[in-house]
Amino acid sequence: MRLRKHPYRVPRVLAVTVIGALLAAGCGGGGDGEDGRVTIRFDYWGSTERAQATNDAIALFEQANPAITVESSFSDFGGYFQKLATQIAGGSAPDVLQMDYSYVREYGDRGVLAQLDSGEAQVQTSGLSRQLLTGGSVGDKLFAIPIAQNTQMFSYDAAQWKQAGATTPADTWTWDDLRAAAQAVTDGTGAKVHGLNDFGGVLDWFEVWLRQQGKQLYTEDGRLGYTAADVTAWWQMSDSWRRTGAVTPAETTTKIDGTQENDPVAQKLSSATFGYDSGFTPKLWEQYGRELTAASFPTGTGKRGQYAKPAMMLSVAQRSQHKQAAAKLVDFLIHDTGAGTALGMSRGLPADEQVRKLVGATLQGPPQAAYEYEQKVIAGLDAAPPPPPKGAGEAKVAFQRVYDDVIFERATIEASAAKFISEAERAIAS
Amino acid sequence: MTQQTLARPAAASEPPTDPGHRRRRHRYGERPGLAYLFLSPWIAGALVLTIGPMLASLYLSFTDYDLFTSPQWVGLANYRRLFDDDPRFLTSVGVTLRYVLISTPLKLIAALGVAILLNRVTRGSAFYRSAFYAPSLLGASAAIAIVWRLIFDNQGIVDKGLSAVGIHTGGWVASPRYALLVIVALAVWQFGAPMVIFLAGLKQIPQELYDASAVDGASPWRTFRSVTLPMLSPVVFFNLVLEMIHAFQSFTGAFVVSGGRGGPSDTTLFYTLYLYDNAFSNFRMGYASAMAWVLLLVIAVVTAALFGTSRRWVYYAGEDAR
Numbered sequence: 239m240r241l242r243k244h245p246y247r248v249p250r251v252l253a254v255t256v257i258g259a260l261l262a263a264g265c266g267g268g269g270d271g272e273d274g275r276v277t278i279r280f281d282y283w284g285s286t287e288r289a290q291a292t293n294d295a296i297a298l299f300e301q302a303n304p305a306i307t308v309e310s311s312f313s314d315f316g317g318y319f320q321k322l323a324t325q326i327a328g329g330s331a332p333d334v335l336q337m338d339y340s341y342v343r344e345y346g347d348r349g350v351l352a353q354l355d356s357g358e359a360q361v362q363t364s365g366l367s368r369q370l371l372t373g374g375s376v377g378d379k380l381f382a383i384p385i386a387q388n389t390q391m392f393s394y395d396a397a398q399w400k401q402a403g404a405t406t407p408a409d410t411w412t413w414d415d416l417r418a419a420a421q422a423v424t425d426g427t428g429a430k431v432h433g434l435n436d437f438g439g440v441l442d443w444f445e446v447w448l449r450q451q452g453k454q455l456y457t458e459d460g461r462l463g464y465t466a467a468d469v470t471a472w473w474q475m476s477d478s479w480r481r482t483g484a485v486t487p488a489e490t491t492t493k494i495d496g497t498q499e500n501d502p503v504a505q506k507l508s509s510a511t512f513g514y515d516s517g518f519t520p521k522l523w524e525q526y527g528r529e530l531t532a533a534s535f536p537t538g539t540g541k542r543g544q545y546a547k548p549a550m551m552l553s554v555a556q557r558s559q560h561k562q563a564a565a566k567l568v569d570f571l572i573h574d575t576g577a578g579t580a581l582g583m584s585r586g587l588p589a590d591e592q593v594r595k596l597v598g599a600t601l602q603g604p605p606q607a608a609y610e611y612e613q614k615v616i617a618g619l620d621a622a623p624p625p626p627p628k629g630a631g632e633a634k635v636a637f638q639r640v641y642d643d644v645i646f647e648r649a650t651i652e653a654s655a656a657k658f659i660s661e662a663e664r665a666i667a668s
Numbered sequence: 669m670t671q672q673t674l675a676r677p678a679a680a681s682e683p684p685t686d687p688g689h690r691r692r693r694h695r696y697g698e699r700p701g702l703a704y705l706f707l708s709p710w711i712a713g714a715l716v717l718t719i720g721p722m723l724a725s726l727y728l729s730f731t732d733y734d735l736f737t738s739p740q741w742v743g744l745a746n747y748r749r750l751f752d753d754d755p756r757f758l759t760s761v762g763v764t765l766r767y768v769l770i771s772t773p774l775k776l777i778a779a780l781g782v783a784i785l786l787n788r789v790t791r792g793s794a795f796y797r798s799a800f801y802a803p804s805l806l807g808a809s810a811a812i813a814i815v816w817r818l819i820f821d822n823q824g825i826v827d828k829g830l831s832a833v834g835i836h837t838g839g840w841v842a843s844p845r846y847a848l849l850v851i852v853a854l855a856v857w858q859f860g861a862p863m864v865i866f867l868a869g870l871k872q873i874p875q876e877l878y879d880a881s882a883v884d885g886a887s888p889w890r891t892f893r894s895v896t897l898p899m900l901s902p903v904v905f906f907n908l909v910l911e912m913i914h915a916f917q918s919f920t921g922a923f924v925v926s927g928g929r930g931g932p933s934d935t936t937l938f939y940t941l942y943l944y945d946n947a948f949s950n951f952r953m954g955y956a957s958a959m960a961w962v963l964l965l966v967i968a969v970v971t972a973a974l975f976g977t978s979r980r981w982v983y984y985a986g987e988d989a990r
Contacts, residue, residue, distance in 0.1 A: 316928060320948040327735035327953075344951070348736040489822060489842040492932040500927075632950045635929070642933035646844050665950070 276560045280310040280567060282336035282550075283318035285498070287519050287584060294580035299570045306563045314497065319631070326350055331555040333564040337382040339373055339548055340634065342625040343460075346381035352554040354568070355380040358561040359554040361569045365590040369621035373548030376625060384548035385572050386516065386586035389619055390446050391611060392416075393518075394434075394510035395503070396531040402426030402509075404433070407533035413475070416536045420484040423509045433484050435502050435511040436491040438476030439641030441634045443512045446535050447472060449543035449620070460627035462662060469655035473644055480645060488645035494638075498525060515611055516549050516586030518604035530604075532611035545620040549586035587612050629665035636661045729957035739954060746958035757959070759934050760942040767848060767938065768915040771855040776907055779859040783866035784896075797864070804860030813854065813924030817841055820850045820925075841925060844935040851921045851936060862907040869903035870896070901982045909974055916967050919944070939963055 282292065289312050296308045313321065319341065325331050326345075337345065345351050352359040354374075361383055363371060374382035392407065399406055403426060404419035420433025437443045445455040454463040479485045486508050493500050498517075502508035504526045515532065523529050535544055552571060554564040571577050578593030583605035588594040598609050640658040643649040649657070704711070729746055731739035750757050782800055789796055806812050820826050822839030830836070840846035873896065881891045897904075919940040922930065930937030930945070939959070947956035 316949075323735050323948055323951060345736070348734065350736050488932075489839055492842045493822075493927070495927055495929075629950075635949070639929065639931060639934065642844075642931055646933050648844065648933055 275305050275307065276563050277307040277309060278334060278558070278560050278563050278567065279332040280308055280334040281318070281322065281332040282310070282312050283315045284312050284336075284584070285519065287521060288312070291581050291584040295571060295577040298574070298576045298580060299567055302570070302574075303563075303566060306566065308567060326555070326557075329557065331557060333555055333558040333560055334567050335553050335555060337374070337551040337553040339551070339622070340626050340630045342374055342382050342551065343376050344628045344631070345553070346376040346379070346625075347628060350556055351381040352556045352558065352561055352564075353379050353381065354383055354554065354565070359558075359565040359568075361565050362573070365573060365592055367546075367589075367591075369546060370548050370589055372624055373622040374551050374553075374625070382548075382551035382553045383568060383572060384551045384589040385581075386549045386583075387546050387589050387612075388514045388516035388549035388586035389546055389612060389615065390442065390512065390535055390544045391515040391517075391608075392510065392512055392533045392535055393503075393530040394533065395528050397529070398427075398431065398509045399423060406531075407536070409534070411533075411536045412538045413536045414538070417479055417484055420479065420510065421482060424483045427509075429483050431506060432486045432490075432502070432508045433510060434479075434486070435494060435508045436476060436480055436485040436488075436645065437512050438473050438480075438485075438644070439491065439494070439638035440512065441637040443535075444469075444472050444637070446543040449545075450535075450537050450539045450541045452539075452541070454623060456623065456626045456630070456666075458624070460666065462659070462666070466652075466655040466659045469658055470652055473641065473651045473655060477644055477651060488642075488647075491645055492642055498522075501526075503528075503530070514547070514549065514586070515608040516583070518608035519584070520582070520603055520605055522604040530607075532607055534611075534615050542615075542618055543620075544615065544618075545622050546616070547622055548589070583608060627666045629667070632665040633662040636665065725957040725960055728954050729961050731954045733954040733957075734951040735953050736951075742954070746955045747962070749955070750958060750962065756934065756937065756942060760930075760937045760939045763848065763930075763935065763937050764916065764939040767852060767855075767918065768912060770848075771852045771918075772908070772911050772915050774852065774856045775859050775911055776862060776904070778856055779862035779907065780866050780900075780904075782859065783863045783870060784892075786863075786867055787870045797867070800863055801860035804858045810920060810924050813921050816850065816854050816921070817925045820846075820853075842932055844933045847926065847932060847936050851918075851925050854921045854925070855915065855918065862911060865903055865907055866900070869900050873899045898983045902984055905974075905978050905982045909971055912970065912974070913967055916963065916970075 280296070282288075284292070289310075292310065292312070296310060300306065300308060312318075315338075318336075319338075322331070322335065331350070337351070342351075354361045355363070363380070363383060366384065370384045370387055371380065374380055374384055394407070396406060399419065399422075402423040404422040405415065406419070407415070416434070423431060423433035441455070448455060448464055448468060453468065457463045476485065480487065480491075485491070486502050490502050490507050494502065498504055498519075501511065503511050506527070512535070518530075518532070534542060537543065552568045554561055554568060558564050571581070573590050573593065575593055575596055578588050578590065578597055579600065581588070582597055583601060587609060588597050598613075601609050637658060640654050640661065643654045643657075644651055728739055730741060730743060732742045732745075733739035786793060786796055786800070803812075818824050820840040822842060824839060824841075827839045840850050877895045877899065878891065881895055886894065917940060918938060922936050922938040922941050923944070926932075926936040926941070928941070928945075930941050940963075943956050943959045943963070946952045946959065
């Protein structure tokens, strides 16, 4: 038997069509139902605890607005912003997104966020203090609304400190007091536990120290408000504490990344840390296996240097198809008392005054401690500086990375400080 | 049946009127439509997922692109900045070269060693083969990298074990001296793929060569050097090229073990990690695209160089011996 000439001949046209169809299938998009129901997406960063609280608040919102469905997802801070950038570039940004103070300008300046003080996505801002709102404004436009505020806080294991004979913080304590106390804890435990997490690599704590000396991290026109000499002085201080063991050793310090599981305090390698009061989450005592006490930062100049920071903000994406629904959700999460109760202190102290009072009365455990701390220091807090320039996030990461060179003794402090300044300038210039 | 089967070769070599070359074209070349139909999923994938993005990134590498606003043409500025004005880029090149030069040979040696052992195992060889291959299947996953991090971390198994015999390292992951070695170890542990290929190569070596060398009284080492290695050299070459390219592109291990930061002190700042950081953390997609193309060129050059040396040491059976 001979084969026919072209038994399975397929026209070229068909082949091209199939390829084309496959290509097109990859580019399709979804749409919404036509019955007036809309689905909006809300992405944020945080822990599972925060997610549970957020889901409760979203459920309340959906009850009150049956025509709107909210899909939400969360991840950790670093992953969140990496994903967000890609999503926005790909045109699939969430409608409502959680925004951080250090990224407001990055996104606001680039036209990615919808204006919230006028237009389709307008959200009312009564009950929010002026100082907080500046944290979400770029120029005279409001791009992000703080849902909560927090402030810098020192926290320590009071029981361990007393046992080691360390003097616990008073209202007017100094950096020298802190050093003596931390050293006492280290010595008292035979260096099994260090007095304090090495704080030298965290730009946020450096900022407080700078402000105590009347300087600021970024000038009004978005340049560095300090020089290599300031960085050198700061690192000389922390480095000398490290050499005597008052703060954690390099191998421990290098792993600090802001998450609770990598906090040396949680691993019982250290007895105190600088942080934000919003870090006092409801289950913290159980997770850390110890109770912590809050105190304000030490100072040496009479200035506290701490400020009311717009901890978490909410924004609406400029390209959202459902700006009104998105604005509704933002409004609800910030102002609604039911939502406020569900969220509690999961994002920090509620920004809305009414909600704050209501929530304050119901708290217990770590959030209550944070609330009391905040009430105590609130009168002495400065207003938040305007959002830092683009590249501030990168500079913050560089600060810790270059500090690694100091603690592993791979470079001198002066050389490292100069290296950091050049990297930071490069980061915020481009 | 039988007749038909027998008849087939005759039919195939049949009509003398049909010139041979036309016939071949007829048989393999004249149904392009069908070929393309079957190839279409692959072609679509290659166009959409590989070639398209590659061309886009080539274009972006000449622009300033922050992901949100449209790209601005900047010519060669990104490439110039890489070499003139970015110390971290050079750091990442150094780390990556060190990683390639350490991990590739170690992995190949491990693969060849185990393959030779397995080649002698007669009972349960399938089991051992799978057992040694398993890490390659698992190893690329982020989960294993996390486990790896825990094993070598402070208070991890390795640290505790060493502490028990009086060596205190404080964990390798957080040490600038050992962090890279942790990632090298993770790579070497995944020697399964080259091992399987080596094993196949070993089975191809004719037994009579071994018999001959045994008759000549060659020692095992001599046999390995004069019979196994030359006969296996094409496979060695293949594995070398493949593993080297893999090593240049390595990302997951470094990303997970260093927590995405390339630390401590930039000692695990792989090229790909820095590229990723620029693209997705620092909004410099154009710059990152330039890095990607530099990496592609470097890999191409190194691969070409390996091919250049291959003439001197790779022996293909059937060639005239020297």
